[in-house]
Amino acid sequence: MNSAADPQLIPQLIAQRHDDILLVTINNPPVNALGVDVRRGLLDAIDAAERDPAVAAVLLVGAGRNFIGGADIREFGLPPQEPRLPDVCDRIEASSKLVVAAVHGATLGGGLEMALAAHYRLALPSAKLGLPEVHLGLLPGAGGTQRTPRLIGAGTALELMLSGRHVDAAEALALGLVDRVGTGEDAAAAGLAWVRELLAEGAPVRRTRDAGALADRAAQQGAIDAARATTAKKARGLFSPLKIVDAVQAALDLPFEAGMVRERELFVECLDSPQRAGLVHAFFAERETAKSPETAAARPRPIAKVGVVGGGTMGAGIAVALLDAGLPVTMIERDDAALARGRANVAKVYDSHVAKGRLTAAACEAVLARWSGSTAYDALADADLVIEAVFEEMAVKEAVFAELDRVCKRGAVLATNTSYLDIDRIAAATSRPQDVIGLHFFSPANIMKLLEIVVAAKTAPDVVATAFALARSLRKTPVRAGVCDGFIGNRMLAVYRQAADHVMEDGASPQQIDRAIRAFGYPIGPYEMADLAGNDIGWATRKRRAPTRDPRARYVQIADRLCERGWFGQKTGRGFYLYPDGARTGTPDPEVQAVIDAERVRAGVTPRSFTDEEIVRRYLAAMVNEGANVVHEKIALRPLDVDVTLVHGYGFPRHLGGPMKYADTVGLPNILADIRAFAQEDPLFWRPSPLLVELVERGHDFESLNHPETQTIKQPENAHA
Structure with a gap:
């Protein structure tokens, strides 16, 4: 080994000469994230290799258990710092010296984008490659939407980016993401051996931007159209998936440089989306709840x-x-x-x-x-x-x-x-x-x-x-x-389901309520879910709680009447909906509507109409208010624990971050104003949480309780999100 011409790099990168190969090792534990210092070091390494006539090739590897796990999460939410990752990738690809990436472990997001900018790629058996940015409300913004389809085709690239899934080394080879699968776990040794082979063969510099997988324009357009149609149905209002499709369309329609400009425009749109803030909140919250x-x-x-x-x-x-x-x-x-x-x-x-x-x-x-x-x-x-x-x-x-x-x-x-x-x-x-x-x-x-x-x-x-x-x-x-009846999730579920029941008895149909909640972003409405889980489960809970129920509290008996008839949901063929011949999707049941009408008469309720927005506001206000009570009583450690519970256990839309994050987005004064307005009808049920009242009075939000040292101040917004 000759290290006389080693460039002076930052501690996160180690550069060593192995004869005419410059081995650049990214060493930024724990996952070799692409922080600003790593990006600067990579540029310096490529520039040093270009200047040194004794260097014929550059080999990029990662230290420890991973190649590059992605962006540095410590930079999330901060102003961008130069150099940007797209510029680093472009510089790697433009190198006149051969650049090879030998990847192992996590090779994700920006890590895979950087590997795609290299001229050749080798993967060890431990490698897991993927472009998971969609899970953060983003798209691959360092050339991933432009290089990947040019290398492996639009349909395959879209499947990877829209699912965010990881592929192993064997699948990466089959897809064409990598050129070779190595053996063992020493990326440097395997990579050096292969680079020497490439140099001995006279392998040319081969830029991914010039790859030809998009050559059959008609077939590629068909794949994009199919992905767009599927995504429009499955995304349920999510912002970034269709932007990913738009970016791949640009890869087909535009020259590479223009495609990169379009990718950047779409990336910034995703970056500025409220959904991105919700998904990033969920990302960090899930890591916080893993500790106690x-x-x-x-x-x-x-x-x-x-x-x-x-x-x-x-x-x-x-x-x-x-x-x-x-x-x-x-x-x-x-x-x-x-x-x-x-x-x-x-x-x-x-x-x-x-x-x-x-x-x-x-x-x-x-x-x-x-x-x-x-x-x-x-x-x-x-x-x-x-x-x-x-x-x-x-x-x-x-x-x-x-x-x-x-x-x-x-x-x-x-x-x-x-x-x-x-x-x-x-x-x-x-x-x-x-x-x-x-x-x-x-x-x-x-x-x-x-x-x-x-x-x-x-x-x-x-x-x-x-x-x-x-x-x-x-x-x-x-x-x-902590210990209480229902803990975090089921305790909250009981309350916001009551809010839905009140709306149903007051005039809305189960179908309208379910439709409104699905439109908000839930995969399934509350009555569809009750039928799926079995209405007898909730019935047993209500009967258990009956002796301790406040006699002043409003109690809607519609679900009890259905259960008394044995209508427990899908398993009995009918519940709030009919399920003929074992159907998994319910159809409206006129007899259920007759039960609802009779219960309105018994309760002395004159039915009125509700807009879908009114339904959602009541449903969410009840959820947020009880979530505040759960935090106030220390059943949950922090609001983010409520968010993770509702997202992962109860279908709350992840792109909104959870009910407490959603409340911060809407503005706690607006939530409190809704609760106080609803309390004019039912002051017992719509009793504002002491914590919610306190936060509004102090000008704080729920996020301030997740990280009390920051004490963030939330300015009220004028409209509901």
């Missing part, structure tokens, strides 16, 4: 063996999530028949994976070999963690935990999957309340990302830390919650 006060000091307990009590839909889903994480699972059921059904519920998931080609039969067999079952609690004697997922009734759960207390070893974590019930009372059924915690999974548990970690009064810090470590291993998004 307990995880800072306590170490998690080791988890090697797990038990699941209950093999129904929820228990089976939890078992699958654990099996997917590589853990052995012992399932407990009350008798052999129930245990057989539990195993069948688990096997059904994996059989579906095999049928769809996601899993081989051998791999399926290996996973199921880690499942065992028993009708005796003693089978859990050596379990490190047991998760109870039985019927939502306190006496049943207390009996289960008394048995777990009897058989489980000391130090085992005992978790309940209850959706509503008092975990302090469940813990009191044991002699070890410090080991008891709530792990509230959402159905289907093997798919839904949210995991409410409910910390009881006596839960030990290391048990909380264990729950958060488990969430990471299950690839769940955890949110810490």
Whole structure:
């Protein structure tokens, strides 16, 4: 190695000469993000190579476990600093010396855009390549929308950018994103060997902007048109996906330089969009909820063996999530028949994976070999963690935990999957309340990302830390919650569903309410969701709460009348909607409307009309107000915990950031004014949260509670977003 001509670079880049190859290593832990210093260093390295006649080629690699994980999130929201990444990519591509990127680990966003600007690309088996900017409300803005379709075609490029998914090295090679797949995990060694081959072959400088995948204009236009039509249907009001399609259209229609100008225009439009602010908020919020006060000091307990009590839909889903994480699972059921059904519920998931080609039969067999079952609690004697997922009734759960207390070893974590019930009372059924915690999974548990970690009064810090470590291993998004009826999400759901029920009894139809909420950005309306989940679930909760219900509170009985008729939703063929012949989409039911009309008469309500906007304002005002109460009572640590819960567990549009972020966008004075106006009709239900009132009086917003050290001031806006 000869390092005599090494350029003087910043600490985030290491440049070393290997004969006539300049090896440039990006060393900006933890993910080698493309911060301003890295961008400056890259320009200096390329310029130094150009000036040095002894350098024939430049090899770009990343230190540690990744090539480049993307933009530096510390720069989000700050004024841009020169050089911009598009300029760095252009300089790399324009180099007269051969530039090769050898990628491994995360090669995402700007990292992939930079690799595409290199003249040749090698990927190691660990590489994960992707352009995930759509998840932040952006588009690839450093030539990604221009180089990628020129290299691999418009349709394939659009699929990658619109999904934001990652591809492995083998798929990247098949798509044409990379030229070779290397072996081993040493990117520098593999890259140097290949660069020497390229130089020996006399490989020319090959600029991606000149690639010819767009040559068949008619076929490429067809792919763009198809993507545009699909995106218009699926995006549900999202801003950046159609801008990505526009940018790829520019790649087809315009010369490269003009296409880059158009990409920049579209990127700035996305950057200025309120949706981008909401998505960035969600991005950071999800990282904040992965931590809790307990995880800072306590170490998690080791988890090697797990038990699941209950093999129904929820228990089976939890078992699958654990099996997917590589853990052995012992399932407990009350008798052999129930245990057989539990195993069948688990096997059904994996059989579906095999049928769809996601899993081989051998791999399926290996996973199921880690499942065992028993009708005796003693089978859990050596379990490190047991998760109870039985019927939502306190006496049943207390009996289960008394048995777990009897058989489980000391130090085992005992978790309940209850959706509503008092975990302090469940813990009191044991002699070890410090080991008891709530792990509230959402159905289907093997798919839904949210995991409410409910910390009881006596839960030990290391048990909380264990729950958060488990969430990471299950690839769940955890949110810490305190104990109350329904915790964060279901407590809020009960309130904003009441607001919808009030509107329904006052004159709106279930169809109009569902339509208005879908138009706001939800994937499904509240009554469609009730039919999907089963109306009997909410009915059981309402009956449980009946003895403690405030007799002064308004109580809409429409849903109870439907349940009394056995109309529980899709599983019974009718609920708020009709589902003939097992249909998954409901149609209006005249008999439901007759029930609604009769209940209006009974309640003495004269129906009136509502606009969709009025429906949404009431729905959201109730949601935000109860969210403020949840924070005020310390059930949620911060408003952002409410946001993550509602986005990941209840369908709140992610591009709006969550209900508390949405309220900040609208302006808290406007939300409070709505609540006070609605209180003229029902002062008990529309009681403003003390926290909301306090924030408005102080001129603060919910964001100030996420980061109290900044104490951001929110100026009220005049109109609802």
